[in-house]
Ligand SMILES: NC(=O)C1=CN([C@@H]2O[C@H](COP(=O)(O)OP(=O)(O)OC[C@H]3O[C@@H](n4cnc5c(N)ncnc54)[C@H](O)[C@@H]3O)[C@@H](O)[C@H]2O)C=CC1
């Protein structure tokens with residue numbers, strides 16, 4: 001333990017997430033008609049002083065005058081602030097307790113509310129330096145002790161001079177006055193604490209940034225509550241992933257970078273180097289080449305259903321888990337398909353186009369109801385099955401074909417071969433997945449097998465259909481209409497042009513891969529995928545992973561968790577357990593699951609363990625990845 005270091009921690013917006021005087025105002029001005037206006041003024045004065053733009057002492061007096069606070073407001077303020085202790089302070093209580101002799105709270109706030117909060121975290125009362133209120137006879141908190149150094153301009157500097165701490169001084173705070181301690185030569189280091197607020201003027205001056213207390217502890221090799229600071233985990237979200245996902249990751253403390261389009265392989269090879277979590281949608285190709293550059297990548301989130309754009313085997317070999325959102329946009333695709341079936345059956349597109357040109361074409365020729373028509377669903381997975389139910393509700397007769405045995409829903413009829421389905425139905429809709437084997441599974445032969453005048457839909461993947469054959473079938477009149485949402489080549493961003501031989505064909509609905517692009521679906525996905533990923537990072541849970549053995553784990557309680565990913569060859573588990581035995585580690589629980597390629601072993605061990613075990617676990621032959629959770 002380095003006993004010659006002192007840690008000076010600020011209170012407002014550092015120890016707690018908020019400025020206490022702003023919170024006090026919310027209580028004291030609760031019934032004031034101009035509550036908002038006054039609070040705005042208070043906040044403005046606080047920000048101005050914290051950013052170093054105005055006199056602190058004058059600002060303090062002015063704020064107290066505006067707040068009209070009373071001592072009776074303090075208990076409520078204290079209980080509010082207790083709820084708002086910064087997350088990283090809260091989780092690192094053990095550090096604060098263990099190093100209590102070296103930790104000081106130096107704040108321009110007031111002891112009356114600071115002391116009851118920080119002492120709960122082991123801070124010693126004699127190490128709390130802050131202002132004190134003075135009350136009038138009625139108990140109004142009208143003023144403050146003017147003799148207190150911290151009520152004066154440059155008060156923190158004056159205090160530190162007086163304290164004359166006999167060792168290195170590290171200051172952690174969000175305000176300019178915290179930085180000034182270092183500027184005055186009274187601290188060895190200043191860490192701008194940005195977990196709650198980022199003050200540009202302070203960050204600009206700071207040589208060290210601490211987005212959390214974890215980061216401070218990590219940089220200074222001090223004991224911390226979590227294995228690795230979250231702010232060191234960088235997340236790259238491509239293809240306009242919904243902002244809700246960005247917020248969830250940021251809230252967890254991760255560094256998040258976003259881009260609106262997909263990246264090319266070359267761009268991604270460059271970008272992926274520092275990324276720990278990658279979020280994509282259907283367009284970004286995560287190839288083996290990209291993965292070879294991905295030194296830090298732990299997990300990939302496909303913010304969609306399909307994962308054919310990701311080399312899942314290469315991910316497995318590199319110990320990278322992949323998660324997707326298997327149900328979040330299912331309904332959206334089904335609704336679009338149903339709408340298109342009706343539009344095509346009624347020739348709406350052609351009629352609408354004509355009307356836009358001023359041509360009135362009222363006629364029933366070539367227009368049909370969908371009731372009693374035969375719908376053929378190819379790929380009876382989640383989308384296919386849901387479409388089956390809704391189509392039946394509209395009175396359609398449903399036929400389906402799938403390469404695996406699927407439960408027939410409602411009155412849907414199973415076809416034993418694709419040929420059988422194609423010959424029977426009036427409408428064919430593709431909902432297969434995009435596995436490589438499905439490339440051109442639908443071509444001239446399949447179109448030839450259909451009845452004349454069939455309607456055709458593809459909302460699955462572009463490469464599944466041979467487009468030349470589709471165009472020929474439209475031109476020959478074999479198909480009466482088609483709706484295509486997915487293409488072999490799709491623009492990476494909205495600013496790139498769309499080229500396709502399907503452009504300009506009559507009664508063909510072309511949509512820019514929007515089957516899953518609804519607000520509902522995107523919000524659902526943005527909630528679902530980050531939670532899977534964070535659960536994996538925080539607990540090792542792989543439930544729902546599309547490439548990893550699915551292991552659902554109990555919560556980590558008073559144990560360390562060793563997470564070991566290895567090639568699935570005989571003897572690895574025995575080796576792991578030998579390492580644990582050799583290091584006299586007490587195993588509290590062990591969970592193993594394997595698939596064809598990898599083994600995934602989780603071992604929960606006692607908090608007391610020999611550090612050598614970490615080194616030894618990494619050396620176990622066939623180890624792909626190893627990490628430890630606290
Ligand atoms: N247009 C869009 O925006 C969207 C497109 N999709 C696409 O739809 C696909 C299907 O989604 P889900 O139904 O959720 O997937 P799913 O995995 O539940 O269903 C796919 C089904 O297709 C079957 N299948 C695969 N190849 C086949 C073949 N050659 N012949 C017959 N059946 C075959 C599978 O056995 C499985 O039952 C996704 O993989 C994705 O590519 C998904 C969401 C949105």
Ligand SMILES: O=C(O)C(=O)COP(=O)(O)O
Nearest residue numbers: 281282303304305306516
């Ligand atoms: O969910 C899927 O598989 C989709 O095709 C939707 O893709 P997107 O998120 O719109 O790029």
